[in-house]
Amino acid sequence: MSAVVTGIGVVAPNGLGTAEFWRRTLDGESGIGPITRFDASRYPVRLAGEVPGFTAADHVPGRLVPQTDRGTQLALAATDWALEDADAHPGDFGDFDMGVATAASAGGFEFGQRELQNLWRLGPRHVSAYQSFAWFYAVNAGQISIRHGMRGPIGINVSEQAGGLDAVAQARRLVRKRTALVVTGAVDASLCPWGLVAQIPGGRLSTSGDPGAAYLPFAAGARGHLPGEGGAILIVEDADHARRRGAPHLYGEIAGYRATFDPAPRTGRPSRLASAVRGALDDAGMAAGDIDVVFADGAGVPELDRAEAEALAEVFGRCGVPVTAPKSMTGRLNAGGAALDLAAALLSIRDGVIPPTAGVVQPDESYGLDLVTRTRRATVGAALVLARGYGGFNAAMVVRRCPQAAPRPARAAAITQGEGT
Amino acid sequence: MPSRSSPGAPMNRRVVITGIGVVAPGDPGVKAFWERVTSGSSATRPISFFDPAPYRSRIAAECDFDPVREGLSAQEVRRLDRAAQFAVVCAREALADAGLDPDDLPSERTGVSLGSAVGCTTKLEWEYAVVSDAGRLWEVDHTYAVPHLYDYFTPGSLAAEVAWVAGAEGPVTVVSAGCTSGLDAVGHGCELIGEGSADVVIAGGTDAPISPITVACFDAILATSNHNDDPEHAMRPFDRTRNGFVLAEGAAVLVLEELGHARRRGARAIAEITGFANRSNAYHMTGLRTDGREMAEAIRAALAEARLAPEAVGYVNAHGTGTKQNDRHETAAFKAALGPHAYDVPISSIKSMIGHSLGAIGSIEIAACALAIEHGVVPPTANLHEPDPELDLDYVPLTAREKRLDAVLTVGSGFGGFQSAMVLQRPGAVA
Amino acid sequence: MSEFTIDDLKRILRACAGEDDSAGLEGDILDSGFEDLGYDSLALLETASRIEHEVGVAVLDEEIGEITTPRRLLDLVNNRLVEKV
Known part of the structure; x- marks a missing residue:
């Protein structure tokens, strides 16, 4: 029994919808810019990846708008698109045969900030009746299940960036336990003043004012990353079931996964990332040589980049596999970022092309990485996606081409443009 | 190393509980907890953490928890949200109860699955009050932000702290499904062991939500009891006069072990977890349909996984929040x-x-279910003096009962519409 | 405020509980059930809270369940406004 991805819905800073995101990603077009959602002039971090042009009322039922945070609104839109892409109609499934397994990092944070302000400035009777569920970490899963009548199993992981992969692994578990269809992935959005300020003391955010150079994973001049909002929602089904119902796309199989956790910093012991990579390969029954591209976590923080590069060298050898981090064009979207990377990996398999780590001109050579800085044509049969969550979470996932799925030709126009930039 | 695991395979390896740690309202520790929940007396009192005067519900079940007395260092006390403090103290108690030294645990075969509905909400709120100057600023002032603010922002930090206590380097995560988090996290821990991703999982749940924003948001939907003048008798599950739940804090952490792993080291198995399932009602974020259909389905699925007939269940630990709709909903689900x-x-x-x-x-x-099996005691429902004629099952009013228990069922229900069920059995009673 | 009108109520409902695409607030809704209009108990609690802050009239907890139509809500609020004067 294998779990395959049959639908993708993307809400990313460089594209609303999968097609726009993928075209702009291959073209190396970044979605990073000055923060516009609030006045960030007083903060040391003034750039972020904002999802542009998203009007909730255009995508979310009017009744839901006042009771949902922007992150939930984005997740609901992405879910609609993913189901549409999968040509999956909830009415055609038994209600207990559809599950939801998503990840979250911070819940409905902007909604929460507004209600905290109402409470502290005006008093308890000014707190919204929706606060009790609009901000909590399970909100996206709850609203998705309600909107689509999905009454099967649910799962919500919180392991920061790694959660985006942990959730998809949970979706695979549910499919293997005979849930026919699972909505999975993650969307995070906390670009409000309180959400930004919560991230500043960690010291990992870039204070650069240059949108093209602020977040440069594995670059010699890496100086931190930028926050962003968005992510991807994926539809995961049992492969046979998907074929039987005539699912239009079998983007790839969730072939391998392993999560590990790093020892406490005070122990001085090294990261367990390489072990997660080996575990995911083992689980997929594959060798390092079977992997055609790695979508790296790419924190853009020198010591984290080095640890990740060392783990990759340990498993793949120096420059042993193409590595890319297209999140340089979106910022880090927490759990949403790993889900978005997984979507990009599946699109790479479909189109035979590796998106670039846009912006990086000069990778730090000491890392020994074959870093893809310009869109590269390649046959991609299997991709490894890595995600590292703040605090020590490591997740590695292998996706590979579905055996019977006919490969589609690469989209030559986009690649040509991409190579020109 | 050859693959020993097949993540995602259905539960096949057996899972036993070999250690328990609890911080519950009243005094911390498993002993005090078990005495409390078999006593029939409530730990609810007027909220003491802040002035509750402006709130509709001004009572809570608070833990008499002194972090220093519980062995936390000054740095831990300062850094950790109260929910993390609970979790760390519980994890240590559970490991000691299991006779496990973290140094002896197989680190990469040890995982953590910790449930929390609201994460580090208490720290987050008080830090918010500082950086916003008590709500005056929308563009809050980052120069007042504390160093560990990000740990509070995303509560994966709760699982990280427990992982460090246990030296766990396998799968580690927080499960956050609202009010079913604690059940779902243990269920997830069983999945990890069952499929072979881990041999030992430190699993449980923690929340310390008695803060102004949490009290206010439950006030706003009339979910909590406002029997403010009679705290001890405020929460009255299944009683005709019930009017909501009492907000509480606490944590429990269990050591889950693969049966063979526990046997090889001669560990005491307190109970075996033989079935788990959850479902969504896809109905309403806070509302429940009266027929209890989805909770019933979760119960059926958990019993099926345990290969048990309904008649084998000797005790049901209800969700029993004492809201009008919950108690009706789950009574229907049980039937x-x-x-x-x-x-x-x-x-x-x-x-x-x-x-x-x-x-x-x-x-x-x-x-509580594991201890009920171990001690052969069914905990009572306190404050159930006036049965609701609509609710016609045996809710064990007021007084605990002695009863040999071979299989028990526990259920949970929460915002988002989530319904969960788990089956525990006496070790050795499993066919 | 001397009188709380149906238009005041519609404005508050739209702001704090949204509007259904199918069951709108246009036309005569005075005797339509809130449930039929797509407003559940949470939406009513939110609406009552907003009314309290705007008009200075509180809807008691135990009254929420009895307010089934806009007319009943308007009557309750306006009676209480008169009592205040």
Whole structure:
């Protein structure tokens, strides 16, 4: 029994919808810019990846708008698109045969900030009746299940960036336990003043004012990353079931996964990332040589980049596999970022092309990485996606081409443009 | 290393509980907890953490928890949200109870699955009050932000702290499904062991939500009891005069072990977890349909996984929040899933004594179920003086009962529409 | 405020509980059930809270369940406004 991805819905800073995101990603077009959602002039971090042009009322039922945070609104839109892409109609499934397994990092944070302000400035009777569920970490899963009548199993992981992969692994578990269809992935959005300020003391955010150079994973001049909002929602089904119902796309199989956790910093012991990579390969029954591209976590923080590069060298050898981090064009979207990377990996398999780590001109050579800085044509049969969550979470996932799925030709126009930039 | 695991395979390897740690309202520790939930007396009192005067519900079930006395260092006290402090103290108690030294645990074969509904909400709120100058600023002032603010922002930090206590380097995560988090996190821990991703999982739930924003948001939807002048009797599950739950805090952490792993080291198995399932009602973020269909389905699925007939269940630990709709909802679910046996089996709500600690309570209730099996005692439902004629099952009013228990069922229900069920059995009683 | 009108109520409903695409607030809704209009108990609690802050009239907890139509809500609020004067 294998779990395959049959639908993708993307809400990313460089594209609303999968097609726009993928075209702009291959073209190396970044979605990073000055923060516009609030006045960030007083903060040391003034750039972020904002999802542009998203009007909730255009995508979310009017009744839901006042009771949902922007992150939930984005997740609901992405879910609609993913189901549409999968040509999956909830009415055609038994209600207990559809599950939801998503990840979250911070819940409905902007909604929460507004209600905290109402409470502290005006008093308890000014707190919204929706606060009790609009901000909590399970909100996206709850609203998705309600909107689509999905009454099967649910799962919500919180392991920061790694959660985006942990959730998809949970979706695979549910499919293997005979849930026919699972909505999975993650969307995070906390670009409000309180959400930004919560991230500043960690010291990992870039204070650069240059949108093209602020977040440069594995670059010699890496100086931190930028926050962003968005992510991807994926539809995961049992492969046979998907074929039987005539699912239009079998983007790839969730072939391998392993999560590990790093020892406490005070122990001085090294990261367990390489072990997660080996575990995911083992689980997929594959060798390092079977992997055609790695979508790296790419924190853009020198010591984290080095640890990740060392783990990759340990498993793949120096420059042993193409590595890319297209999140340089979106910022880090927490759990949403790993889900978005997984979507990009599946699109790479479909189109035979590796998106670039846009912006990086000069990778730090000491890392020994074959870093893809310009869109590269390649046959991609299997991709490894890595995600590292703040605090020590490591997740590695292998996706590979579905055996019977006919490969589609690469989209030559986009690649040509991409190579020109 | 050859692959020993097949993540995602259905549960096949067996899972036993070999250690328990609890911080519940009243005094911390498993012993005090078990005395409390078999006593029939409630730990609810007027909120002491802040001035509750402006709130509708001004009572809570608070833990008498002194972090220093519980062995936390000054740095831990300062850095950790109260929910993390609970979790760390519980993890240490559970490991000691299991006779496990973290240094002896197989680090990469040890995982953590910790439930929490609201994460580090208390720290987040007080830090918010500082950087916003008590709500005056929308563009809050980052120069007042504390160093560990990001740990509070995303509560994966709760699982990280527990992982460091246990030296766990396998799969580690927080499960946050609202009020079923504690149950779902233990269920997830069982999945990890069952499929072979880990041999030992430190699993449980923690929440410390007694803060102004949490009290205010439950006030706004009339979910909590406002029997403010009679705190001890405020929460009355299944009683005709019930009017909501009492907010609480606490944690429970269990050591889950693969049966063979526990046997090889001669560990005491307190209970075996043989079935788990959850479902969504896809109905409403806070509302429940009266027929209890989805909870009934979760119960059926958990019993099926345990290969048990409804008649085998000797005790049901109810969600029992004492809201009008919850108690009706789950009574219907029990009847639908257990059939005529619903009328015979003792059912109780320990929340009547220790309140509703959101994402922690599910794991606290699992701990209670394991202890009920071990001691042969069914905890009572406190404050159930006036039965609701609509609710016609045996809710074990007021007084605990002695009864040999071979199989027990515990259920949870939460915002988002989530319904969970788990089956625990006496070790050795499993076919 | 001397009188709380149906238009005041519609404005508050739209702001704090949204509007259904199918069951709108246009036309005569005075005797339509809130449930039929797509407003559940949460939406009513939110609406009552907003009314309290705007008009200075509180809807008691135990009254929420009895307010089934816009007319009943308007009557309750306006009676209380008169009592205040």
